[in-house]
Amino acid sequence: MTWWSKTNEEEVAMGAVLITGGGSGIGAGLAAAFHARGSQVIVAGHGRERVEGVAARHPGMEADVVDVADPEQVTALADRVGQRWPDLTTVISNAGIQHLFDFAGPGPLDAAELGREVDVNLKGVIHVANAFLPLLKAQPRSRLVNVGSGLGYVPLAAAPIYSSTKAAVHSFTIALRRQLRSSTVQIVELIPPVVVTDLHRNLDQIPPRAMELDAFVAAAMAGLDAGRDEIVVGLAKALRIFSRASPALGLKVVNQEAE
Numbered sequence: 001m002t003w004w005s006k007t008n009e010e011e012v013a014m015g016a017v018l019i020t021g022g023g024s025g026i027g028a029g030l031a032a033a034f035h036a037r038g039s040q041v042i043v044a045g046h047g048r049e050r051v052e053g054v055a056a057r058h059p060g061m062e063a064d065v066v067d068v069a070d071p072e073q074v075t076a077l078a079d080r081v082g083q084r085w086p087d088l089t090t091v092i093s094n095a096g097i098q099h100l101f102d103f104a105g106p107g108p109l110d111a112a113e114l115g116r117e118v119d120v121n122l123k124g125v126i127h128v129a130n131a132f133l134p135l136l137k138a139q140p141r142s143r144l145v146n147v148g149s150g151l152g153y154v155p156l157a158a159a160p161i162y163s164s165t166k167a168a169v170h171s172f173t174i175a176l177r178r179q180l181r182s183s184t185v186q187i188v189e190l191i192p193p194v195v196v197t198d199l200h201r202n203l204d205q206i207p208p209r210a211m212e213l214d215a216f217v218a219a220a221m222a223g224l225d226a227g228r229d230e231i232v233v234g235l236a237k238a239l240r241i242f243s244r245a246s247p248a249l250g251l252k253v254v255n256q257e258a259e
């Protein structure tokens, strides 16, 4: 039996689950899946209406509002959640944004917009880890799940900041896992392929070969149940292989099609 056995997984699944960016897409899908299993779920997101709408559709689910880019707000959220749900065993750091930037244009680009993507996608993941790890470390078994992307393996040139933040999330998650290897906290990275959500609102059309949300959520839950450290779903597996075997070919493939 491994350290992270199925028995441990069931133990963890009994505790409360906090999901950032839980007001839509992947976060809302995972929230519904945990709720259906009977877990206490808290969805925390930027837009109050969105998170409250998700919670209203699932009796017993709770909503909270946070900007993950603001470390004070994240710390305040951890304080509220820790006091109300001392059995918190799963934190899913899922909030993210994606913008298209063209550095080949006349420029310069809007520095605030460039920075905001780093603040949410990378610093947000760091702030959530920093604020919630003390709560998770107090549990006999717990897990922190950072949501990366297949584009962290091979960048989509049209989304250069997004892709680089996801590469950084991958590196940060590996380092965290190493530091916490003797703790009770499992550090997980969930690595989606392109999934049909609002993330792609800045693209002209939904990217081809996008995975349906339900299928993605089922695969993610199966990976969590299996206790995997890295849950690489669907075509993200191909991008991982490209990044190791043939990065140049991977770049060609990804950049003929949007994420």
Ligand SMILES: NC(=O)c1ccc[n+]([C@@H]2O[C@H](COP(=O)([O-])OP(=O)(O)OC[C@H]3O[C@@H](n4cnc5c(N)ncnc54)[C@H](OP(=O)(O)O)[C@@H]3O)[C@@H](O)[C@H]2O)c1
Pocket (backbone or CB within 6 Å): 020, 021, 022, 023, 024, 025, 026, 027, 044, 045, 046, 047, 048, 050, 066, 067, 068, 069, 094, 095, 096, 097, 120, 124, 147, 148, 149, 150, 191, 192, 193, 194, 195, 196, 197, 198, 199, 200, 259
């Ligand atoms: N869909 C894909 O193809 C795909 C592929 C790989 C990875 N991912 C990753 O999966 C995660 C979820 O994305 P999604 O596809 O489900 O897109 P989504 O529907 O746009 O969900 C992103 C969520 O993050 C929230 N959010 C954004 N900025 C925030 C902030 N500063 N603080 C708190 N919450 C914030 C949004 O809330 P508001 O709308 O209220 O601002 C939204 O509910 C992201 O990390 C994304 O990078 C997605």
